[in-house]
Amino acid sequence: MKRGFLIVKDYQGYLIDLDGTMYQGNERIHAAKEFVEFLKDKGLPHLFLTNNSSKTQLEIANKLNEMDIPATENHIFTSSMATASYIAAKNQDGCVFVIGEGGLHEALLSKGLVITDENPDFVVIGIDREITYEKLAKACLFVRNGAEFLSTNSDIAIPTERGLVPGNGALTSVITVSTGVEPVFIGKPEPIIMEQALQTLGLSKDETLMVGDNYHTDIMAGIQAGVDTLMVFTGVTPFEDFPTLPTKPTYHVRDLSEWIKKKLSNQTD
Amino acid sequence: MKRGFLIVKDYQGYLIDLDGTMYQGNERIHAAKEFVEFLKDKGLPHLFLTNNSSKTQLEIANKLNEMDIPATENHIFTSSMATASYIAAKNQDGCVFVIGEGGLHEALLSKGLVITDENPDFVVIGIDREITYEKLAKACLFVRNGAEFLSTNSDIAIPTERGLVPGNGALTSVITVSTGVEPVFIGKPEPIIMEQALQTLGLSKDETLMVGDNYHTDIMAGIQAGVDTLMVFTGVTPFEDFPTLPTKPTYHVRDLSEWIKKKLSNQTD
Numbered sequence: 001m002k003r004g005f006l007i008v009k010d011y012q013g014y015l016i017d018l019d020g021t022m023y024q025g026n027e028r029i030h031a032a033k034e035f036v037e038f039l040k041d042k043g044l045p046h047l048f049l050t051n052n053s054s055k056t057q058l059e060i061a062n063k064l065n066e067m068d069i070p071a072t073e074n075h076i077f078t079s080s081m082a083t084a085s086y087i088a089a090k091n092q093d094g095c096v097f098v099i100g101e102g103g104l105h106e107a108l109l110s111k112g113l114v115i116t117d118e119n120p121d122f123v124v125i126g127i128d129r130e131i132t133y134e135k136l137a138k139a140c141l142f143v144r145n146g147a148e149f150l151s152t153n154s155d156i157a158i159p160t161e162r163g164l165v166p167g168n169g170a171l172t173s174v175i176t177v178s179t180g181v182e183p184v185f186i187g188k189p190e191p192i193i194m195e196q197a198l199q200t201l202g203l204s205k206d207e208t209l210m211v212g213d214n215y216h217t218d219i220m221a222g223i224q225a226g227v228d229t230l231m232v233f234t235g236v237t238p239f240e241d242f243p244t245l246p247t248k249p250t251y252h253v254r255d256l257s258e259w260i261k262k263k264l265s266n267q268t269d
Numbered sequence: 270m271k272r273g274f275l276i277v278k279d280y281q282g283y284l285i286d287l288d289g290t291m292y293q294g295n296e297r298i299h300a301a302k303e304f305v306e307f308l309k310d311k312g313l314p315h316l317f318l319t320n321n322s323s324k325t326q327l328e329i330a331n332k333l334n335e336m337d338i339p340a341t342e343n344h345i346f347t348s349s350m351a352t353a354s355y356i357a358a359k360n361q362d363g364c365v366f367v368i369g370e371g372g373l374h375e376a377l378l379s380k381g382l383v384i385t386d387e388n389p390d391f392v393v394i395g396i397d398r399e400i401t402y403e404k405l406a407k408a409c410l411f412v413r414n415g416a417e418f419l420s421t422n423s424d425i426a427i428p429t430e431r432g433l434v435p436g437n438g439a440l441t442s443v444i445t446v447s448t449g450v451e452p453v454f455i456g457k458p459e460p461i462i463m464e465q466a467l468q469t470l471g472l473s474k475d476e477t478l479m480v481g482d483n484y485h486t487d488i489m490a491g492i493q494a495g496v497d498t499l500m501v502f503t504g505v506t507p508f509e510d511f512p513t514l515p516t517k518p519t520y521h522v523r524d525l526s527e528w529i530k531k532k533l534s535n536q537t538d
Contacts, residue, residue: 129402136400137434144432156447163413165406170447178425178439 008251008266009228013203014039014046015194017212018060020235021256022048025161028067029234031257036069038260046075049197049210051187051217053080053126053152053168054101079152079187080107080126082196086186087113087122087150095119097142099135099171100126104152119145125175125183126152127168136174143179153187155217159236188212189220194227209250213237219249232256277520277535278497282472283308283315284463286481287329289504290525291317294430297336298503300526305338307529315344318466318479320456320486322349322395322421322437323370348421348456349376349395351465355455356382356391356419364388366411368404368440369395373421388414394444394452395421396437405443412448422456424486428505457481458489463496478519482506488518501525 016022022032039046048071050060057076064071080100084107087094096113097120098104104126108115123142128135143149155167169185176182186192198208210227212218213235222229231249233239234256242252253259285291291301308315317340319329326345333340349369353376356363365382366389367373373395377384392411397404412418424436438454445451455461467477479496481487482504491498500518502508503525511521522528 131400131402131405133398133400133435136439137431140426140435140439141432156449157409162406163410164447166402166409166443166447170405170409170443173442173446174435174439177442178433178435180425 008262009209011044011209011228012207013044013201013209015049015197015201015208015210015222015227016046017188017210017214017218017235018048018050018052018064019159020213021211021218021232022064022069023067024235025159026067028069030255031260033067033069034260035256036071038263040070045201045203047077047197047201048075049077049188049193051079051153051155051168051193053078053083053104053107053187054129055103056106057081059103077193077197077200078103078107079193080104082193083124083126083150083152083186084108084111084113085196086184086192087111087124090148091121094121096122096124097138097147098124098126099128099131099139100124100152101128101130120147122150123147123175124150124152125168125172127158127171131171136178139175140178143175143181149175149179149181149183151183151185153217154185154190155187188214188217189224191221191225194221194225198225198227211256215241215245215249219245222249223247230259277531278478280313280478280497281476282313282470282478284318284466284470284477284479284491284496285315286457286479286483286487286504287317287319287321287333288428289482290480290487290501291333291338292336293504294428295336297338299524300529302336302338303529304525305340307532309339314470314472316346316466316470317344318346318457318462318490320348320422320424320437320462322347322352322373322376322456323398324372325375326350328372346462346466346469347372347376348462349373351462352393352395352419352421352455353377353380353382354465355453355461356380356393359417360390363390365391365393366407366416367393367395368397368400368408369393369421370397370399389416391419392416392444393419393421394437394441396427396440400440405447408444409447412444412450418444418448418450418452420452420454422486423454423459424456457483457486458493460490460494463490463494467494467496480525484510484514484518488514491518492516499528 057073154169157164210222229249423438426433479491498518
């Protein structure tokens with residue numbers, strides 16, 4: 001199968017990663033603004049798809065807007081939202097014990113789920129910078145007692161200006177190691193979040209392109225869900241790693257300006 | 270090789286587990302007092318050997334005394350003490366970043382080691398019921414920066430009246446999963462703590478018997494260090510599991526009264 005720069009399919013919609021694709025910390029990434037404006041001009045539906053479970057849709061949209069990247073709340077789809085939808089679909093009356101930050105609490109409550117500290121049906125963990133031993137102890141007791149164990153995402157590290165600090169996948173391991181129970185992970189690279197995002201976008205797998213910088217989350221999410229992928233080298237996975245990637249992305253570009261150029265020269269959208 | 274009740278070797282000293290062997294929570298286990306008094310009467314050196322890194326020698330001796338089990342500070346050997354000795358032997362001027370409770374801090378300071386929050390040579394984790402995200406973040410940054418990573422023990426769960434809550438092995442996994450670096454574990458079943466305990470006792474492997482209830486920590490510690498083992502069924506590992514144990518302990522008894530009876534009928538000590 002031919003891949004790369006020459007043949008560029010006409011996609012009807014885009015799923016776009018944030019960290020390492022749109023911004024790095026609080027800095028906008030080169031051509032991120034132009035890329036989103038290009039999609040907007042062409043009227044192409046798009047969703048920003050993030051494993052970040054801590055922030056609300058509004059907070060993330062505001063962050064993008066502060067960097068002059070156009071976005072509304074409805075353009076944001078988080079692992080917290082996917083987790084809440086997953087639980088609501090399984091048991092709308094389910095009670096949930098939560099370890100996590102504001103975005104996760106808001107997503108669960110907005111689906112009408114009850115957050116509890118006693119006898120939960122579900123235990124959910126997302127990144128929690130206010131984590132305590134007592135929260136972890138309760139989670140272990142509930143999971144051992146039969147509560148279904150979910151984790152918003154399996155990211156092992158978060159890049160910060162200080163270096164790589166523990167991600168939610170690392171915090172999740174306390175409960176996994178202690179109880180011997182593996183969670184259902186919801187976020188990228190799992191197909192769960194991809195299916196929900198496609199549904200929200202209102203498009204099929206074949207019509208959509210997943211854009212991201214992290215091979216193990218963004219690109220694998222596309223590959224595992226059967227969605228074409230565009231890999232950028234503005235974030236986590238360095239270009240030097242490209243030859244070693246076991247399954248290649250459908251397309252790869254140094255940064256998004258290359259993609260815009262390619263699309264403009266194609267003029268097929 | 271013949272094992273079990275008939276042939277009982279004359280041991281010159283004993284290493285004795287605490288939790289599940291001497292007490293269960295705050296309750297003394299049947300024949301624990303009589304067993305220790307028996308050793309005392311016979312003038313047999315013994316050390317209580319615990320993976321508990323949170324308590325000091327004095328606190329543990331006091332706990333035993335409150336249950337009428339004779340013990341002084343010098344009879345206690347903890348995974349924190351073994352960790353401190355291990356570090357001091359590697360680098361007496363080493364600086365240590367610590368996640369842990371009072372017993373670990375005291376053990377490190379009593380070996381003359383410096384506890385620091387910046388550029389440590391070692392990162393040590395023991396159970397910490399005041400764990401925070403910031404402590405875990407710092408540990409990850411230091412380990413990624415090359416600090417040697419140690420963990421007092423690998424116990425995945427701690428029995429409490431509420432059920433099994435996370436042990437230090439579970440907390441340790443946050444750093445292991447996030448950095449990809451495995452720690453050196455010090456406590457049972459590792460040979461490191463056994464070798465130090467034998468040295469403190471002043472006896473050889475052949476002269477010593479390791480007594481405990483937990484197959485995976487106490488008995489495996491003996492097996493891996495080449496020390497004979499006496500297994501009791503008053504704690505974690507149930508008697509029903511005995512037939513499935515891959516390598517059997519040298520001896521096994523329902524509780525320590527059986528061992529006293531056996532020794533008295535042998536009258537060889």
